[in-house]
Amino acid sequence: MSNQFKKEYIVVAQNASGRNMNVPLYRFIGEKPGPKVYIQSSIHGAEVQGNVVIYHLIQRLKQMPICGEVILVPNCNPVGTNIKAGEYTLGRFDPVNGTNWNRGYFYDESLIQAFAQSVQDDESIPQIKQRFRQQIKDILAEKLEESWGIGLAQRLNLKLQQLAFDADFVLDLHNGPVSTRHIYVPEYAQSSASLFNIPHVILIPNKFAGALDEATFCPWWTLQTLLSDKRHKPIEFGVEAFTLEMGSQEVISFTDGEYDANSILSYLNAKGCLVKSDVYPQTMRRVATYLKNYKVLYTQQGGMVEYLAKPGELIKQGQPLAKLLNVDELDTPNATELILAQCDLIPILHFPSASILSGTQLYKCFTHYFEL
């Protein structure tokens, strides 16, 4: 028994040379029916490790019978991947206008409310899912044909969302600047957090802020809340979406990629996407915090900084996070300054350059965290 495999290319843009820019799409279709899975990587051009993870997933899925379908779109942003600014990749935003490449997905709450009202009492969950999907996909198709056109990032996002909204499980593979592994999990799917081998979990509310995971789960979450109210019983669509941050940007590691491919397979296995697989999540310490307690520490000063606290370390209140050098004061006691932790915290990521202006995101930190 083996999976069917297809490779396609999706055109998402055209460059100034007048050439089409496309992204590769790898599709595995199982002999058995089952859920649909959509996995993409590198929507932010410098966050390339997900491509390695997808490489390992493809090697594994060649050997591993699945139920349903798995779609993998590595390197899904052909513009962002190829914009260099100095030796690094300016991959987080459109260099023309600053638009974040991960903020142009479609979401419209009023639509969901209207849809909820349209649901018949006797409509089954699969019927509702199918009809809701179709409606959203129709809107996406319509937006892509908008007569005045749409922006580059938005087109890319909607093209990808067409694939993602068809899926039951959506994984968007990212990296932090200098970062330890962490994952964004919608609060309603908290129990799924332990199905990945990822030690740091951010629990996010039902609030659309533009990213693919939210664009995927917010509609279903809202719909299931409205319908549960309407039918006076819990309704579940079983759709989940996550942003996985698998270490640091600008680097790849094949060994780490294997670890993360395994982590993803153990999630997929638990969700019934694999036929008789023995990939299970590791027993490990998993620490979570709510999004509101995932704090950004901005610098008050400009200067050069040594990052003393490493991502993933437990830091106590009052311990130093960073040491700042001021080149104008090298002969005075103000030459260096320690930046201290305001409370107990776990730094999850830090800025990737020693040179900072005031108002730089120095660290992002778990505060008020707890064990899962």
Add this chain to the structure above:
Amino acid sequence: MSNQFKKEYIVVAQNASGRNMNVPLYRFIGEKPGPKVYIQSSIHGAEVQGNVVIYHLIQRLKQMPICGEVILVPNCNPVGTNIKAGEYTLGRFDPVNGTNWNRGYFYDESLIQAFAQSVQDDESIPQIKQRFRQQIKDILAEKLEESWGIGLAQRLNLKLQQLAFDADFVLDLHNGPVSTRHIYVPEYAQSSASLFNIPHVILIPNKFAGALDEATFCPWWTLQTLLSDKRHKPIEFGVEAFTLEMGSQEVISFTDGEYDANSILSYLNAKGCLVKSDVYPQTMRRVATYLKNYKVLYTQQGGMVEYLAKPGELIKQGQPLAKLLNVDELDTPNATELILAQCDLIPILHFPSASILSGTQLYKCFTHYFEL
């Protein structure tokens, strides 16, 4: 009788050399009491013509007695002004994270609603204004002292907003890419549109989208709506704020600057800011459209483009806007392609480069426009 004059510098950031970055502030104080005026320029670093306008305003205000106070802050973004990328100025967004320099001002609708409820029946308009201003300014001060810090663009914006929110009349001087003169006017202040010598007027609703003009007028508009309801009679605070787009970015012209200084003085004169001045608005054709009819035309294709329609020209449906060259098809009929107007329109600005990707903002156009 003459104005008092003061020059100050406000620190808004610190750079990687550890040096303070400040912006100049020019303040004229009249002998007579009167409204407060706040004018800034170049929050977007490449939009430099406003600095010339302020130069001319200063020359004029040295000779021209005012009522109240006029604060002028040219070149208000010391970071954006100084980030070059190639020969041009990468001034619209923070090069680190893509944040638009004109989107970090503070606005919180729930606060205004709470304030409206706190207003006593016998509280006078000046009392309300004074108390509301103080409350917002307290919040701005608090945000600037946020213990985890705030982002670079936000700090810059809040520092400027501290000055702006104190004023009755706020003018934010911008430029378009390649652009004709236009102005954003809140719908409630439509009659003021004719006080400037600006031929194209965009009427905007009471919806905060991040810019300084909105951050200034939305709170007052919302408050006056709530209080008018409460007191069953129209309440007016007389606060107005505008974004003036004075031609194209990346160029300055002293002659044009004199024209725009005159335009601003005629507005200020009409608003009682000048003592016995004879500067009045020109008799001219002024065309307006609602924001929803101010349409962006995005390219479907990438390539090289000649901009056939000039900013300010009346274009009929079906007339060509631009002609696109595709370098891969120079020997075929697809070598060039005309982009046509979908309806009658006035192009207000176009993209400043001939080289475009798909999804580029080619033109912004007035549709369904009407004469004022």
Add this chain to the structure above:
Amino acid sequence: MSNQFKKEYIVVAQNASGRNMNVPLYRFIGEKPGPKVYIQSSIHGAEVQGNVVIYHLIQRLKQMPICGEVILVPNCNPVGTNIKAGEYTLGRFDPVNGTNWNRGYFYDESLIQAFAQSVQDDESIPQIKQRFRQQIKDILAEKLEESWGIGLAQRLNLKLQQLAFDADFVLDLHNGPVSTRHIYVPEYAQSSASLFNIPHVILIPNKFAGALDEATFCPWWTLQTLLSDKRHKPIEFGVEAFTLEMGSQEVISFTDGEYDANSILSYLNAKGCLVKSDVYPQTMRRVATYLKNYKVLYTQQGGMVEYLAKPGELIKQGQPLAKLLNVDELDTPNATELILAQCDLIPILHFPSASILSGTQLYKCFTHYFEL
């Protein structure tokens, strides 16, 4: 009688997505034998007008029988064309390392001297040409296969040089920042300057500084000088190469492109590349200067600048070139400062942004110019 036409694509690089990047090549082969012509455009990505010129040349050459061969390579730098930094194209240098895209061509004087010594007394001009070409082309091929690899710009340059070195007449189509038409002409080919409809001519010596025109004519110039000495009589290979600067970067104009296509055709006609054509150079005033008298005016100050002197205007000593605004001095006599011409000159181009640091190339000017 008509030309044979072929279209090809040459791979010059591979991007971070692992995709080949190629450039289009249009080739016309006449029924009659004759010289080889090589024309490329947009080696600097923002200098796009040459693509329009090549478009017009192709339309004309479809109808116009030629002698020999004409190769046209528009948009010859697929990397430079597609690197945006803000709305503009960062096309002059590799964003990774600052390497100018037009400085990596091959030239080795010692090789030419060795070759000159190898020339037999009875070797005919065509034999010498053919053997010298082959030797240089062998070296280019070898360099492209260098076992440690070569840099991106260098590979692009050598690939194009393989085509150019095969040609008798080489035209490299560029644009200045904000610029009037001008052309770089090797001193030995000064008489050819009047075959183009270009009013400003820079006469350059036999000194390789990295550009394609020099990489083409310097070897032949050197060789013909050495052989003329050796054989005690003037030797001429009839190879010429020019850099044409056809107005400003970041804009295209189909009308201007037609003018320039005509100008190039009148040169080609004079050189025997066209069969019975009646395209002749215009009677016009042509002004020349030696490269050493083509002066760069650098700013001493930073600030915002209005360009008062337009490219192509005759400016007398002491007349103003530019007016500088200093935003910190708007209330003092130092608010503005005039930058004056140090001698009689013709500004040929100026910097394309009003915002300048000290040490900016404000203007490039003809001094000590004379009529041709």
Add this chain to the structure above:
Amino acid sequence: MSNQFKKEYIVVAQNASGRNMNVPLYRFIGEKPGPKVYIQSSIHGAEVQGNVVIYHLIQRLKQMPICGEVILVPNCNPVGTNIKAGEYTLGRFDPVNGTNWNRGYFYDESLIQAFAQSVQDDESIPQIKQRFRQQIKDILAEKLEESWGIGLAQRLNLKLQQLAFDADFVLDLHNGPVSTRHIYVPEYAQSSASLFNIPHVILIPNKFAGALDEATFCPWWTLQTLLSDKRHKPIEFGVEAFTLEMGSQEVISFTDGEYDANSILSYLNAKGCLVKSDVYPQTMRRVATYLKNYKVLYTQQGGMVEYLAKPGELIKQGQPLAKLLNVDELDTPNATELILAQCDLIPILHFPSASILSGTQLYKCFTHYFEL
């Protein structure tokens, strides 16, 4: 006995806000006479570790009596330090024109030859040194006053060269991309290589390629060669200059900085700059190669790369240096490709991003190296 200490600021540029940009200069003057030392850091804006080294040097020199004078200029490039492009610092070249910030120093061989001829037979070494210094410094001053102005990078370089050319020992503190410690040493000063605690030494010939070390030692080397010939006996001026590459760019480490400060002090002690100090070079393995054998490995392909060979490791011929991922081939055997060492080598540094185009400097490697 203690040193005299002075702090100054040198204006090197003016920015678009019209503000002076200056660099700090720390000067220690010993009670005893002795050599002059000049140390600068961060001419390339992202190479910031040298600032930490200078910080430690200043702490040490406060306590440590010196002979002669030590000038320290940290963060010597205020433009390069403050140009961000994304989160990183675009510090190696001027963002306007691509000019490397470390290539605009002055050198003119013909001048040295003329000077050598002007030397009288009875002129003493100190007299010659003093006169030669003065002549070069006069030229630098003249160039800075050039009536048509000079470029931004060149002005910065000449201002720093004015300080450097006055010194006997010049250290230019740099960092590689991802790099191990290495040092550029002029061949004539090879014995000094062992006075630093730096394991990798590149021996460079007497050829000016634009950098500060060359601009410093080439004139003296050339002059001493010419005079030795003239006087038929070895002449030595005792001037030395080095580029120290102290690990990776974009990071600082206070601990590493202490190590490198110690290394520099042991060199200075050996050169008689310190009064009775006991800082001596470590006993360690030092490996050297000639510049011609310091090879750049360019990529043939584009893609994503894992850097398998770490800087400083000994790699045998045939061993893998890097593993490349091609996202279009994830299902085929071409998904990954190993890049192998062509010969025994030591990788000294590698490119700092996983995303590469073809023609990227992947590694710089010692080949044909030997122990010192």
